[in-house]
Amino acid sequence: MPAYQKACQHKVLQLEPSAFAELAGYERPDSRKRLAATTKSGRASANREEKSVETAATAISKSFPGPLVLPHDDLNYEPNWPPQSLRSWLHEKERNKPTSKRKTLYVAGVPQITPVMAFMDEWTRPKIEPAPGKDKDESSEIEDLMSPDTENFVNYFGAFYHGMPVKQFPRQLKWVRWKGEGKASSKASSIPKYVGLGVGDKTTRIRARPSPDGLFKGQLNLDDILDAAIDMLPDDAYSIILIVDHDIHEGEEDDFCCGRAYGGSRICVVQTARYHPILDKREKIDLGHMWPASHCKDYIDGLCAVEDVEPEPATKVQIQASQSGPIRAAISAASDIPAPSTTEDMRALWFARLARTAVHELGHCMGMDHCVYYACNMQGTAGMAEDGRQPPYLCPVCLGKISYAVACELQHGNEEDRKKYVRDRYVAIVEFCERWKMNSLFAGYRAWALERLQEIN
Structure with missing residues (x-):
């Protein structure tokens, strides 16, 4: 701890x-x-x-x-x-002014990892050694923490942005296989070039790569995730935030990015991975x-x-x-x-x-x-x-x-x-x-x- x-x-x-x-x-x-x-x-x-x-x-x-x-x-x-x-x-x-027709803050919960993409679960876990004096079993208790529930964010946003309705996005986001991309193996170099982010019957291509600092096995492209957010923005939304459990980056020269907003487009994304308490000593x-x-x-x-x-x-x-x-x-x-x-x-x-x-x-x-x-x-x-x-x-x-x-x-x-x-x-x-x-x-x-x-x- x-x-x-x-x-x-x-x-x-x-x-x-x-x-x-x-x-x-x-x-x-x-x-x-x-x-x-x-x-x-x-x-x-x-x-x-x-x-x-x-x-x-x-x-x-x-x-x-x-x-x-x-x-x-x-x-x-x-x-x-x-x-x-x-x-x-x-x-x-x-600046986007809130109106009676466009005033709701939507929270899209962490995308589900479908069975065919089970290897992406490993990407959410930091690759660090157990703390001195602790064995792997002791460290795994905090390593296996589940990320916070979407409902908690909905409740907090409702207080922080008091007066604006806050709702959970009604559809479940899913990580799915992108066309032509095979399943990854245990080797970092085998990470698929693309994965798919599915919402209903629509899938957005998301670029994937190994994390440059090696802290996470796989990392996803932030701009691609924001493209998906634009497509799923409800008509009555003031804005929407997507929460993802995977490490994300903004460009080839970027090591990682914790979150980003395109304010004019009313969309933003926040990752949970880099905030994991197990990384406190490292940071x-x-x-x-x-x-x-x-x-x-x-x-x-x-x-x-x-x-x-x-x-x-x-x-x-x-x-x-x-x-x-x-x-x-x-x-x-x-x-x-x-x-x-x-x-x-x-x-x-x-x-x-x-x-x-x-x-x-x-x-x-x-x-x-x-x-x-x-x-x-x-x-x-x-x-x-x-x-x-x-x-x-x-x-x-x-x-x-x-x-x-x-x-x-x-x-x-x-x-x-x-x-x-x-x-x-x-x-x-x-x-x-x-x-x-x-x-x-x-x-x-x-x-x-x-x-x-x-x-x-």
């Missing part, structure tokens, strides 16, 4: 970008620009004094910290990624510092030290801001959850990771770009370790987009309706997380959302 490192108290929180951010070339939009980004006009009130704006920014950082920007993070590689404000999102030409994931504890200053200082960035002592402001607020509440709640030790714990851990990524990809279908204003579910990610450090919530800018799309465009409400929608959405998230409070991410998210409700009420 994945192991926690030595317990950390997380006494001081990193609520601003790390000391490495400047070295990476990332310059965060200032507090007035962040405030302006939440308005339809794209402007902050000219009458609001700078001191007032800064005071509000400091207060809100206890709920919505800045992006961490650590070595090998997405913003390390793309520090000048253009920000997308509420105003720019509203005027995005390719150097510190379970004790996944979100929300990823904002622990000692932890951040340690990660920055690999780039010879000297840690700075905690300031009085940092220490004071670390004492209370939604992030502190989230850390306290998550810290009370024991390290995952049972099969049920591991499936919950697996689902929590996938749920965060899946709503991110659906966010692209809503027209949202990667967020650079705050630590946010819509941040870009450059790897599995960064993925685990990012939050499940939407920042004020991105929440403004979703609340406007649902409350104003879909439900034809006004500004007061939009504010009520934000409160109702937090209530829905709390209710969902209550059923998953044995998982640290959902326990933390529940505590965070409860604190936010108190603040906005």
